[in-house]
Amino acid sequence: MRRPNPSFLKKLCLAVCMGMLFHGACPAQCVNNLGLQTFDTTLNNNGFTIFNIKFPQFNPDSGQLVSVKISANVTSTYGFNLRNVNTNDASYDLSIGQEDQIIAGGASPYLNITPLHVGTYSLSPGQSMAVSPFPFLTNHVSADSITSGIAPFLGVGKINVNYMSFCYTNLWANDNASYYYSNAINTTTQLSMQYLFCKTGIVLAADLTRWTAQLTAQNMVKLDWATANETAGRRYEIQRSSDGHVFTPIATLNSNAGAQASDYAYTDQLPHDANGKFYYRLQINDNGKFTWSPVKEISIDAAEKSLRIYPNSATDHIDIATGTPNSDWHVDLFSSSGGRVQQGTFLQSNLLHVVFSSHLPPGTYFARITDLRGQQVYSRPFVVR
Numbered sequence: 001m002r003r004p005n006p007s008f009l010k011k012l013c014l015a016v017c018m019g020m021l022f023h024g025a026c027p028a029q030c031v032n033n034l035g036l037q038t039f040d041t042t043l044n045n046n047g048f049t050i051f052n053i054k055f056p057q058f059n060p061d062s063g064q065l066v067s068v069k070i071s072a073n074v075t076s077t078y079g080f081n082l083r084n085v086n087t088n089d090a091s092y093d094l095s096i097g098q099e100d101q102i103i104a105g106g107a108s109p110y111l112n113i114t115p116l117h118v119g120t121y122s123l124s125p126g127q128s129m130a131v132s133p134f135p136f137l138t139n140h141v142s143a144d145s146i147t148s149g150i151a152p153f154l155g156v157g158k159i160n161v162n163y164m165s166f167c168y169t170n171l172w173a174n175d176n177a178s179y180y181y182s183n184a185i186n187t188t189t190q191l192s193m194q195y196l197f198c199k200t201g202i203v204l205a206a207d208l209t210r211w212t213a214q215l216t217a218q219n220m221v222k223l224d225w226a227t228a229n230e231t232a233g234r235r236y237e238i239q240r241s242s243d244g245h246v247f248t249p250i251a252t253l254n255s256n257a258g259a260q261a262s263d264y265a266y267t268d269q270l271p272h273d274a275n276g277k278f279y280y281r282l283q284i285n286d287n288g289k290f291t292w293s294p295v296k297e298i299s300i301d302a303a304e305k306s307l308r309i310y311p312n313s314a315t316d317h318i319d320i321a322t323g324t325p326n327s328d329w330h331v332d333l334f335s336s337s338g339g340r341v342q343q344g345t346f347l348q349s350n351l352l353h354v355v356f357s358s359h360l361p362p363g364t365y366f367a368r369i370t371d372l373r374g375q376q377v378y379s380r381p382f383v384v385r
Contacts, residue, residue, distance in 0.1 A: 033199045035063055040192040047167045047185035048338025048366070050379055054158040055193040063199040068153050070110075071143035071194070072100045076167055076187040079133035083180040084123035090177030094118040094170070098187075100142040101164040101377065105152035106277040106299070109377045110144035133184055136167070149243050151279045151295040153195070164379070165189055169339050185338065205284050205291040209261075213280045213296035219270040221298050223280060228261045237283040238266055247281060274300055307378055309367060313385040320352040320369060320380075328372040336364045345372075360384045 039055050058065050076098060084090050097115040116136060121129050146153075153159050167185045210226040223238060234255035239247035256262040270278065278300070282293035306323025320331065326348045333342040333354070341360060346352045352369070362384055369378045 035195075035197045035199050037062070037195040037197070038192060039194075040190055043163070043165065043189045043191055045165050045187050045189075046337070047183070047187065048334060048336075049165055050366075051163045051165070051191070053161045053163060053191060055161055057155040057157050057159050058153050058195045058197065059156050063197045065150055065154060065195060065197045066147070067196045068105070068146040068150055069143060069192075069194040069196070070102050070104055070146070070161060071141055071192045072102065072163065072165070073190040073192070074098060074100065074137050074140045074142070074165070074187060075189075076136045076140075076185065077133040078118075078136040078167065079131055079184040080169075081128060081130045081180075081182045082121060082123070082171075083128040084125055084177065085180050086177040087125055088177070089122065089124050090179070091120060091122045091174040092177070092179060093120045093172040093174075096136065096170070097168050098137055098140070099164070099166040099168060100189075101162075101166075102142075102144050103162040103377065104144075104193075105146065105150070105159055106297070107144070107146045107149055110142075111377075112142035114140060114142075133186065151241065152277065152297045154295045156294070159193075161191070161193065163189075163191055166334070166338055183337075183339075205282070205293060208282070208284070208293055210263075211282065211293045211296065213298055215298050215300070216267075219272060219274050219300065221268040221270065221278070221280070222265065223268060223296075224263065224265040225282065225293070226261065226263045227255075230255050230259050230262055231286050232257060233287050235285040236264065237285065238268070239281050239283055240268065241279040241281075242276070243279075247279070249283075270300070276300060307369065307380065309380050309382045313383040314356075315385060317353065317355045318367070318382055320354065320367065322350045322352070322369070322371075324350055324371075326350050330370045330372055332368040332370075334366045334368065336366070341365070356384075 037058065041053060043051055078096055082092060082094070095115060095117045097113055100112045102110040114137065123129060165187055167187055169183060171181055173179055207228045208225060209228055210224070212224055214222050216222045236253045236255070237249050238251045240250050241247040250268060251266055253264055253266065278298045279295050280298070281295045284291045284293070308321050309318050311318070322329070327350065329346045329349065329352055331344050331346065331352060331354055332340055335341055342357050344354060364381055364383055367380050367382060369380070
């Protein structure tokens with residue numbers, strides 16, 4: 001872990017605090033009492049891979065979390081071989097690009113696309129153009145800063161980060177001339193998660209020995225906890241949030257009077273149409289002295305649970321059942337090497353009938369399905385036989 005520059009941290013926190021001033025999320029004393037935690041990992045791929053990385057959550061014992069920054073530092077090389085298999089002279093135009101997508105902690109997907117026009121090539125019949133791998137990107141940074149809805153990053157477990165690295169190819173042939181094309185891509189990404197926090201934070205309950213939240217049935221959440229050294233007159237206020245920032249009380253339980261250690265449970269019934277992420281915490285009131293539990297997250301994602309592709313294996317088409325009300329969708333199909341083979345948009349639908357526009361060789365493909373209204377992105381593999 002690198003040691004941050006104190007003056008840099010002070011400037012960064014001041015900027016974040018100004019943006020969060022009206023939310024009360026960054027105390028004034030934070031500017032001179034900063035901390036920074038960084039975790040990173042190195043990822044390699046040959047053009048297209050979806051990674052699911054588990055980073056440590058931010059332990060609330062360390063202080064008050066102010067912001068989360070997730071960054072992808074990408075270095076990539078690209079080489080190719082193009083041959084005119086047409087019977088006439090032909091012209092080809094080649095562009096490539098790097099697409100980085102980051103999804104973490106229930107925040108809106110972050111997407112960054114970096115395009116590059118490689119060149120235009122006029123080839124006679126049978127002529128080839130071979131280009132050795134050249135630097136496409138060198139330490140190119142795509143970064144997402146999250147300053148609201150940061151509750152999922154709190155805890156002592158792991159936070160899932162879904163990262164897609166995709167180097168795509170767009171090859172245009174004049175008059176639809178035929179060609180043979182192959183590429184060689186090598187991409188290295190340093191994926192980092194950085195926590196900026198104030199060392200003066202809320203006080204966590206020291207005698208809370210267990211605190212769990214579990215989805216036990218459709219839209220039903222079971223909350224249970226255990227304590228040691230109970231205090232007479234103590235009250236447990238259960239609070240729920242839909243954004244991880246603003247919490248609302250939903251129930252209050254009194255402590256078991258006279259008990260040294262106790263177990264508690266409460267079941268929260270969410271609305272029947274609940275969807276997305278919900279967060280729970282306990283506020284513990286010891287006769288006017290307040291402490292809090294860590295925040296627990298529950299995820300109810302209708303599309304993630306029910307979205308499916310069939311037939312699988314496919315021959316000339318696939319159908320995508322989103323399992324959601326009608327929406328507007330964009331579908332990209334990719335080969336296992338990362339090349340986009342087809343794309344299309346479907347409006348006001350929840351069943352997407354995708355007919356292959358050309359013959360797809362047998363193999364594994366990926367469908368990237370984007371909800372254009374909800375800005376959610378899903379990925380599913382399928383096989384062509």
